[in-house]
Amino acid sequence: MSSKRQRTRLKILDSALRLLVERGYHGVGMEEVARDAGVSRQALYLHFQSKAELLVAMAQYNDEKINVPEFVRLKQETNTALEALDSGVQAYGVIEPQIYEVASIVYSARRSDEAAEAAWQDRLAFRRGNIRRVIERLDLEGRLAEGWTVDEATDFAWALLSMHTYEHLVVERGWPIEQFVGRLSLMLKKVIVAPREGVND
């Protein structure tokens, strides 16, 4: 059974998650989060050193709650790098909507907050690592397009598979997620994948 401390922590994180997503980092104070969680304001400082740390913990908490459907996870062990690329973009399309709200709060807080900046950089590095593995495999299979190094192609794909591409096309412009994923997938193949003679992938 979970300890009281853990339960309180979760109550706080749940409240913070809901309220901060609704009204943004500077739109909600510690007082209100505490009231919503049913604890005193001071209790928040017993669990988190500062508001910024609460934000970071909240982002972590949200990450842990992400639901990645079986069919996406299964595709992880794929035959070719090309399939891996496809399933990677697919996973991006599934994950991004679930983390976008929180990630964008962290992103906006990072300019005036070191903890948020560190959390953001962690996220960037993690994603870049995943992408790099796919690109390396692509290179190994001789399917990396001419004129690209592994590093460059990684940077490029990483920049395109970012929170902000999602924000621009899906959030701002209202693209359906399937269209979004489809276009990105096609585009990446056209640009960083070398064509195989006589075959359409």
Add this chain to the structure above:
Amino acid sequence: MSSKRQRTRLKILDSALRLLVERGYHGVGMEEVARDAGVSRQALYLHFQSKAELLVAMAQYNDEKINVPEFVRLKQETNTALEALDSGVQAYGVIEPQIYEVASIVYSARRSDEAAEAAWQDRLAFRRGNIRRVIERLDLEGRLAEGWTVDEATDFAWALLSMHTYEHLVVERGWPIEQFVGRLSLMLKKVIVAPREGVND
């Protein structure tokens, strides 16, 4: 000759520009901006209704100071849509570094501030309008790639020619600006421009 009011306004904007770029929106208070500008804190409120309005005015001020070299401006009247696309990406590469710092402050402030949000949306709409004109021309000349509507291609190019692509590749990953512009240009051509038989553009 400029009035005292105008001179004071400029002093404030210059100070705000320097300090906010250095330490972010929430890293600098009105007090400090005033001290730096050599005026009283109250003077700031005689010129700007709020800190957020100062931020927006500052962004506008920065925009007005942008230096777009002659050779980029001259290319505006180009022969073909393809050339227009190229010169557009080129202009983006020249302009973005000059506005990035300020634009990213506005972007981060927009979540907790209506004035900043409005200013940001203005900027997005303006840029999108410019891009749309090029894409329309591309379509008119029959060079829009198969499977793209004008709207979709506009959204797509607009998402790629954003502050965040610049941030990811140039700021975070250190791409030289020529490489950045070159890759984007090539990529756009590959994806949204229809190939002309037997010719390499």
Add this chain to the structure above:
DNA sequence: TTAAAAAATTTACATACTGTAAAGTAATGT
């Protein structure tokens, strides 16, 4: 069951920031 330990509350305080108000002073242009 009860005593120790852990967790949370209450109350108070320090600090910093935004924004408002009003009276007084200095600079400017005609």
Add this chain to the structure above:
DNA sequence: ACATTACTTTACAGTATGTAAATTTTTTAA
């Protein structure tokens, strides 16, 4: 020189974050 405009000074109201310490409640374990 004088009226107007611009700016300063001083004071205040409100809202945050974060710290501190004494007290109470809850949990755990003997």
